[in-house]
Amino acid sequence: MEPHDEIVAALLSVLEPLGGELRLLGRVADPLIGNASAKESYLFVPDLHLISPQRRAAFGAYGFNFEKKKLLARLLEPLARLRETWDVMGQKKLVTIQIGDFFDLWREFGHAAKPEEIDDETHGELRDLLYRGGFRNKPYLKATMLLGNHDTKRGVPLNEIPYTLKAMNRSSSGQPFLFATHGDAFDLMETLMPDWLSEFIVHFLGRLTPVNKYTIESWGKKSAKLNKPLGELKDFIMAPEHALGFEGEGAVKVEVGAALPKILARRTADPKGVTHGRFPDFYQALGDAAIQFPSCRRLRVVVVGHSHHAAMILCRPPGGGRPLLLMDVGSWIEKCSYPLDGGDVAIEPSAQLGVIHGNDVRLYQVRMPQD
Amino acid sequence: MDKKAPFLAIAVFFLAAVLLFLPSCCASTQELVVIASPETRYDHNRQQLPQDWSLTIGAATETLVVPNLAQDRALAVPPPAWVPHSGDTGADGLPQARLSVLFSGLALPLQNAGEQAEEVSDRDDLSDFLGSGSLAKTGLEAGDMMGAAREEVERDYGAILGMLAAPATLAGMEAVLAWADEHGATTTFRIVDSRFPVTAFKNDRIAVAWGEFWFVLFAIPGSSGYSRLVVVPNPPGDQDFAGKRPAGS
Numbered sequence: 001m002e003p004h005d006e007i008v009a010a011l012l013s014v015l016e017p018l019g020g021e022l023r024l025l026g027r028v029a030d031p032l033i034g035n036a037s038a039k040e041s042y043l044f045v046p047d048l049h050l051i052s053p054q055r056r057a058a059f060g061a062y063g064f065n066f067e068k069k070k071l072l073a074r075l076l077e078p079l080a081r082l083r084e085t086w087d088v089m090g091q092k093k094l095v096t097i098q099i100g101d102f103f104d105l106w107r108e109f110g111h112a113a114k115p116e117e118i119d120d121e122t123h124g125e126l127r128d129l130l131y132r133g134g135f136r137n138k139p140y141l142k143a144t145m146l147l148g149n150h151d152t153k154r155g156v157p158l159n160e161i162p163y164t165l166k167a168m169n170r171s172s173s174g175q176p177f178l179f180a181t182h183g184d185a186f187d188l189m190e191t192l193m194p195d196w197l198s199e200f201i202v203h204f205l206g207r208l209t210p211v212n213k214y215t216i217e218s219w220g221k222k223s224a225k226l227n228k229p230l231g232e233l234k235d236f237i238m239a240p241e242h243a244l245g246f247e248g249e250g251a252v253k254v255e256v257g258a259a260l261p262k263i264l265a266r267r268t269a270d271p272k273g274v275t276h277g278r279f280p281d282f283y284q285a286l287g288d289a290a291i292q293f294p295s296c297r298r299l300r301v302v303v304v305g306h307s308h309h310a311a312m313i314l315c316r317p318p319g320g321g322r323p324l325l326l327m328d329v330g331s332w333i334e335k336c337s338y339p340l341d342g343g344d345v346a347i348e349p350s351a352q353l354g355v356i357h358g359n360d361v362r363l364y365q366v367r368m369p370q371d
Numbered sequence: 372m373d374k375k376a377p378f379l380a381i382a383v384f385f386l387a388a389v390l391l392f393l394p395s396c397c398a399s400t401q402e403l404v405v406i407a408s409p410e411t412r413y414d415h416n417r418q419q420l421p422q423d424w425s426l427t428i429g430a431a432t433e434t435l436v437v438p439n440l441a442q443d444r445a446l447a448v449p450p451p452a453w454v455p456h457s458g459d460t461g462a463d464g465l466p467q468a469r470l471s472v473l474f475s476g477l478a479l480p481l482q483n484a485g486e487q488a489e490e491v492s493d494r495d496d497l498s499d500f501l502g503s504g505s506l507a508k509t510g511l512e513a514g515d516m517m518g519a520a521r522e523e524v525e526r527d528y529g530a531i532l533g534m535l536a537a538p539a540t541l542a543g544m545e546a547v548l549a550w551a552d553e554h555g556a557t558t559t560f561r562i563v564d565s566r567f568p569v570t571a572f573k574n575d576r577i578a579v580a581w582g583e584f585w586f587v588l589f590a591i592p593g594s595s596g597y598s599r600l601v602v603v604p605n606p607p608g609d610q611d612f613a614g615k616r617p618a619g620s
Contacts, residue, residue: 040515095515135410144516162508167516174521205520215583216506295520 003041003092003357005256010078011353011366012256018069019369022254025244025330025338025352026312026363029262032323033359034177034300040093040169042178043079044354045130045143046305046329047101048072049150050123051108059107065332065349066368072332072351073125075366080129080139096141097167098130099305099329100148100182103158106227113153132160148182148306149227152220163216166204168299175298178356179205179286183306183328186278188223197285205289205296241335241347242309245276250341254364265312265325276311277304277328283315287322301361302326303354308334310352312363327363329354338365401559404578404585406566406603413500413510413602414566415474418491474566476589476599481535494532497602498524505583505604530554531581541597544577547588551579562587566601580605 001009008022015021048064056063066072083094103123105113133140147163157163165185168176185204189196248264268274271283282302289296300323310330316323330336330352337347351366406412482493502519503509525532531554534540540550551558557580564576564587575590577597585605588597 093515097516142515144514157506159506161506163506164504164516164518167518168520170515170517176517176520180516205523216504293520293522295522 001256004355004360004362006082007041007043007079007094007355007357008254009256010082011075011364013078014071014074015366015368018071020071021367023251023338023340023346023365023367024254024260024264024362025246025251025310025365026327027260027262027264027361028312028314028325029360031359032300032316033325033356033361034298035169035356035359036171036173036177037169038358039091040095040357042169042354042356043094043096043141044180044303044327044329044356045072045076045096045098046310046352046354047099047148047150047308047331047333048126049101049104049107049331049333050126051104052118052122055108062107063333065351069368070125071366071368073129075353076126076129076141077139080133080141083141084139094141095169096130096143097180097303098143098145099180099303100146100184101150101305101331102130102145102148102161104150105153105156105158106150106224109153113156115156115158118158127160131162144180146180146182147216147219149184149188149220149223152216152223154224155217155219155221157216157220165216165219171298173298174295176295177298178301178303179299180303183277183304184223186281188219192222197281197288200281201285201289201292205285205293241337242330242350244310244336244338246338250339250343251346251365252341260362263314265314267314267316269316269318271315271317271324274313274315274326276309276313277307277326279313279315279324279326282326283324286324290322300325301356303329305329305331308350310336310350310363310365312361325361327354327361329363330365336365401561402557402580403561403563404559404587404603404605406562406564406587406601408565410508410511411604413497414476414600416477416491416493416496417500417509417511417513418496476601479535479541479588479596479598479600480538481532481600483536494536498528498532500602501528501582501584510602527582531556531579531586535586535600538596541588543590543596547577547579547597556581559585564601 011022050064051059079094086092086094103118105115108118128136128138129140130143131140131145134142144167145161145163146167147157147165151157151161151163166179166181168180169178171177181204185200186196189199193199245266247266248261252260254260266274272280274280286296286299286302290299302324304326305328307328308331309328311326311328313326314323315325331350332352334350335347336350337345339345346367348367348370351368353364353366355362355364477493477497481497496513498521499513499517500509502517502524503514504518507514507518534550540546548558550556559578560576562576562578575592576588578585578587583605585603587601587603589599589601590597591599
């Protein structure tokens with residue numbers, strides 16, 4: 001069985017008994033991805049914005065979708081076991097990246113952050129499955145945890161989480177195809193400095209900035225400027241219902257071995273014509289970096305979160321220009337709407353996952369029966 | 372009696388007090404480096420299987436079998452390959468204390484190439500660790516994703532990586548201090564090491580701060596120059612190691 005199908009089978013082993021299913025929100029299966037390795041499969045877990053039950057009570061209906069069912073943890077359990085099986089066999093590898101805004105310390109604490117007061121068991125199953133199970137004798141995903149703007153409050157993180165600001169796949173050539181970051185960097189940098197695009201390139205992709213300029217603490221302190229005041233967060237978080245820009249005949253059901261459209265993405269020839277997720281800035285930054293730095297010359301895929309608005313955007317400039325695929329992995333909070341292949345429109349809790357294997361990039365929506 | 376005698380005595384007293392106070396005063400201004408848990412410290416090439424080694428305690432020599440680092444839970448679960456203790460449980464029913472993974476530090480001078488062509492060199496593995504940042508706790512095994520490209524690590528850490536590969540600089544404390552002074556790097560001798568009895572490296576270790584890490588150099592008694600390296604995050608996390616005091620003090 002192909003790795004994509006093994007992952008689908010693992011997810012459906014949980015969903016089908018619950019009456020749930022997977023839908024395909026986006027896919028690009030094309031050599032332009034430029035992934036030279038068939039060994040790794042990459043799993044992307046988007047913004048979760050976890051808060052404690054006590055704090056959730058204060059926020060009313062706000063929160064992490066399907067929390068009572070512990071659905072995400074149930075979905076990740078078979079994947080953690082799959083990772084261990086693959087590791088033992090040695091031929092395949094499951095690499096997980098949580099794309100940031102895992103804990104929402106901004107909502108968890110009204111004033112000064114005291115992450116050490118968060119109970120060890122608060123969302124303990126997700127913490128175990130993603131990054132700390134190895135120290136508790138449990139199967140886990142050993143996830144790379146990206147820093148989101150809600151993961152710290154005034155620069156203070158939950159110290160048990162091994163954060164990084166960005167991640168790239170390991171490549172035997174030293175030239176990765178994949179770049180992942182939370183997605184707030186441009187929003188923050190343009191408020192701080194006039195030459196923010198250059199700053200992003202030299203810090204996130206290249207050389208020549210001073211050492212230790214952006215630590216997790218300093219980045220977190222700066223990113224606090226992006227966050228809304230606490231009083232506005234409740235309304236802000238309850239209102240959105242993201243209409244996912246969708247090209248094609250609707251989201252098809254995903255099953256093991258099912259034929260899927262090879263390209264299901266918003267397509268554009270002009271990177272400046274895309275308004276989603278700072279796409280033009282990523283396009284320019286990666287292009288400039290590719291000229292300056294050898295390690296950036298094969299970057300073709302950017303994976304982000306931050307917007308809570310799942311999307312797959314493929315830019316192929318005419319005349320053989322440099323292509324770029326952006327996958328916004330969405331979130332597990334708020335709602336989304338998108339067309340189904342039968343013609344109906346689904347309006348449901350956002351619950352997205354991204355998966356890459358080889359040159360096949362996919363974005364899934366987890367659907368559950370409406371309560 | 373000489374009228375100056377009391378003043379001389381007072382002056383001598385004050386001078387002695389200053390001289391006595393000075394070392395502790397200066398020592399207290401030095402930063403404290405704590406070599407703590409195995410997952411945070413970097414002390415071996417994570418992409419090469421370490422060799423088993425022997426530990427002599429008194430007249431007895433015991434071979435320590437290094438667990439398979441590919442198994443993430445090696446620290447949490449004593450691998451069956453470890454030599455079992457002669458009593459499985461104590462009188463209270465709890466298991467005997469377990470040994471955790473122990474490495475002697477990365478060999479210095481830093482090697483640029485592995486012995487075999489396919490091996491990852493010590494320098495490349497260390498660069499990979501440094502690129503993951505101080506909060507990325509990957510000291511036991513390299514993470515699945517890179518935190519930074521090679522150019523970035525060279526940008527930020529090229530100078531100290533060069534120093535760690537230079538036998539002349541590693542020859543002794545004076546050479547390291549001179550290098551640190553030239554490069555504006557902070558140094559300290561206040562090092563708490565959770566791995567070995569402190570006396571084993573007494574006066575033969577120095578830590579140099581660079582970027583997000585402390586680079587702790589060790590000289591083994593009887594050998595010339597610094598020959599082992601351990602890297603720890605700077606700052607070490609949210610614990611106030613310097614402020615810790617014995618209970619009740």
